[in-house]
Amino acid sequence: MAWIVEDRLKAYQPARNEPYLTAKIKDEVSRKYFPRYPNKRAALLPLFHLIMHEYGYIAPQAIDEAATFLELTPSQVQDAVTFYEEFRLEKTGRYVVNVCRSISCELCGHQRVLEKMREIFGIEPGETTADDKITLLEVECLGACEQAPCALVNEDLHGRIKPAEFCSQLQQLPAAPGHSTTDDVR
Amino acid sequence: MAYAGPVLLKRIPDDPAQRKLYRYADYIATGGYASLKKVLAMLPEDVIKLVVDSGLRGRGGAGFPCGTKWTFLPKDLFPRYLAVNFDESEPGTFKDRYLIDHDPHILLEGIAIAAFANKISTSYIYIRGEYHHEAKLLEAALAEAYEHGIFGQKHPGTDIVSHCYVHRGAGAYICGEETGLLESLEGKRGWPRIKPPFPAVAGAFAKPTIINNVETLACLPAIVEHGAAWFKTMGTPSSSGPKLFGVSGHVNKPGVFEEELGIKMSTLIEKYAGGVKGGKYRAAIPGGVSMGVLGTDQYNAELDFDIGRKYNVLGLGTAGVIVMNDKTDLVVMLRNIVRFFAHESCGQCTPCREGTAWMHKILNRIVDGFGQPQDFDMLAELCLTMGAMPGTTICGLADGANWAVKTFLQKFPEDFKSRLKSRQVQGVAGAGVA
CATH class of the missing domain: 3.40.30.10 (Glutaredoxin)
Structure with a gap:
């Protein structure tokens, strides 16, 4: 249900040094997706599809990194990501x-x-x-x-x-x- | 009434063993992109006039005349966008998926024609997230189309370069609503917008935007090839042309079938879908669950855009027919439908967010044997107060929910009433369960 607020405590995960948005992901978005839209924000869904494909879930840190990358605030990204059911915030099985x-x-x-x-x-x-x-x-x-x-x-x-x-x-x-x-x- | 054979499915044979994917070369070899070539030699205004004359109505659910929609674009505002609605999330609907699985270029040709007619600079195919396979097929087909100059070229006589991209959704029914789709395209949550401004004036990225369904656009090559008069020979005066019908549920041979609009539902089920499975016909949903239900005595209903007026349902919708036999528990099925709406309500408007959730709660307790006598009337009352048609919500999601509930209550009242008991009869088990 799109409008149920995720429990932030449950979603807490320690930060890691290695970024979730790897150079490969950033490069693919910049090269393939940015030219498709008039602004960077519109590349949000394609970017998170790549993250989902890579990791199988979306870590809170990935949201912060995506916000910097797309020149948005973390809350704007959080707002969009939590709306969509396919973007899972918790780890799943293989x-x-x-x-x-x-x-x-x-x-x-x-x-x-x-x-x-x-x-x-x-x-x-x-x-x-x-x-x-x-x-x-x-x-x-x-x-x-x-x-x-x-x-x-x-x-x-x-x-x-x-x-x-x-x-x-x-x-x-x-x-x-x-x-x-x-x-x-x- | 003269339907001579498949138009949209002409490259997809009935026999599953013979079906294959049509790539660019196969598509060209079977007459593909000839219509586009013809269109590029015409004036854009003449193409729009042709589509208006054909009486083509939108295949996505609302049945709005496609050509008329195109004429709403303001004269001098550019760039213009085309959003192709391939969200197809309505339960019972799978016609577009089936078409794209085998013949993706028919859609691309339709997009190219629409883009030329309306001087569109970028077309986005908004495909639902669950269609992984179809998104890959379309990406591959688009690469072929770019290679052969279908896209990436200037529209003749203008400086506008035509582009086309795939944009994947991520699992939200509401993104099939046209303004929800635009929000999602812009990288936001898919909350429908208040209209006006209408998308034709300020749509995607606040620019003029047309939103068309996959099947609507797939009709365009045939209209260009054979003309508007030919298109009108099929169907009924108010609903012209061929239509894809998806039949699922209790039938022996579920699948997507093409016929002209106005075909009787009984013909569709018996001639194409192999008859009702596991019992006799009891009820059917004519076009995706938001359209309501057809009763046992409405087996012969004509499936066209007038169905709503004639048979007390919301409309033809997406023509995804769901058949239920006489052993089906209709209360459980209605609970399933209402749960879908409660789950997919975006939560923006209170009547829909709360109303669908309460309908689900009430139906849950009826199914569990704790239904109270007033529940029947309470469901009926909820139907009257939520939705865009009573004017309490932004979009039509709540209307879908309340038409489903309303028509089930009207056409099968005994199924519900027989399960409602007074509190006294329920005894201890019912106490505290409200």
Whole structure:
């Protein structure tokens, strides 16, 4: 829900010396995204997509760094970032399983997917497995209703899910620590 | 009424095994970009007139005439922007995704035509964040288009260079509302703006901006190729042309199907979607959940832009039909719909933020067996007081929520009333649960 204020204490993380906005990210934004818009602020969403892709979540320090980079105040950046559901402020497991819960998926049995996930991995929506491998989330319509029930695993859409098959697919994914990009899933 | 075959889906066969992605070369080989070439030899005013004459209405939900929208641009204000609405977050809607999955260049050609007609300097394709695959497809298609001079060139007879970029959203339904989309494009939270000023005068970056849906723009190449009169041979007098219908829910063969506007819903379900699955037809949502529900006796409703007036729903919306069979618990389904709106309300206007949340609470307690006799009337009353149409909110999100609730209550009252009990009957279990 876009307007729920995140608990700032929970979001607290110690600062680190190494910047989140690496030279690579800054370079990509300056080269690719700044020329597209009349001002720097408009590059905020592309910038945070890059950060999400790199780290899998958004650290408070990244917000401060982005503010300096985009010539905005930290509160302006915070205001925008906390609005969007895809920009997560907390760390997740390596694979984020976004199960769609909207009407077509509920009609076609998204509950059975969640039940199977609970049975196999012992997690409810919002929780992460103990080995930090899988985070389960329920999301609103993924725009793939003809493939209901469907889920987005990191950046890949899985449609016409058969719960048991889907869970065994997830089990077979490599469990190396850290955040993954879509390249590992394929 | 003369629909001779697919127009928008002409490159996408029915058989899933034969479907493939059309890259630039394939697109050219099947007659692509011929319409753009034709347009570039015309006067921009004539292109706008052609679109006005075709009667093309916006495919994104509101059904506003596309050509008329274009004429709202102030004469001498530049630069002008085009925002392509590919946010497609309405539950039950997936037609644009399906189209772009296979034929991204049909959209790019449409954008190029619209950009030329309106002397647009930059077009932004606002795509929802969850469409990772489609964003990559469009980026690749755009690279091809730039390479072949579709974009990055001056519009003939002007000094305006035409650009086109992909801009990804990040998971917010409200960014599909046109001014919410513009805020998001500017790197802000997607709170809809108060109108006026209308986007045509002061839109993206406070410059004149047109916002069109993907499917609307994808209609343009065909209109240019065959003419306005041809386009009007399809559909009904007030709703011309072909339309993509997405059918999902309890049907045997869910998917995206193209037909002319005005087709009966029963035909769509039986001829194209393989009939109702797991039981008999009970209810259907004609075009995304915000449009309300069609009752059991409205199975033969004609799907066109007049549907709202004729069948007591909000409108055709995005034509994402969601079918429910006779074993469906409609109260649970309405709770699902209302939860969606409560979750996606941006929180800017109090009636919507509070109203959708309360509707969700009330429906939750009805589903859980703690519904109270006054709940039915309370839901109905909430519907009357929130939304842009009673004039208490900025955008139409709350209208979507209250039309869904209103039509469910009107068309299936017994489903709700049979679950409401007095406090005494509930006994101890109901005490304290309000």
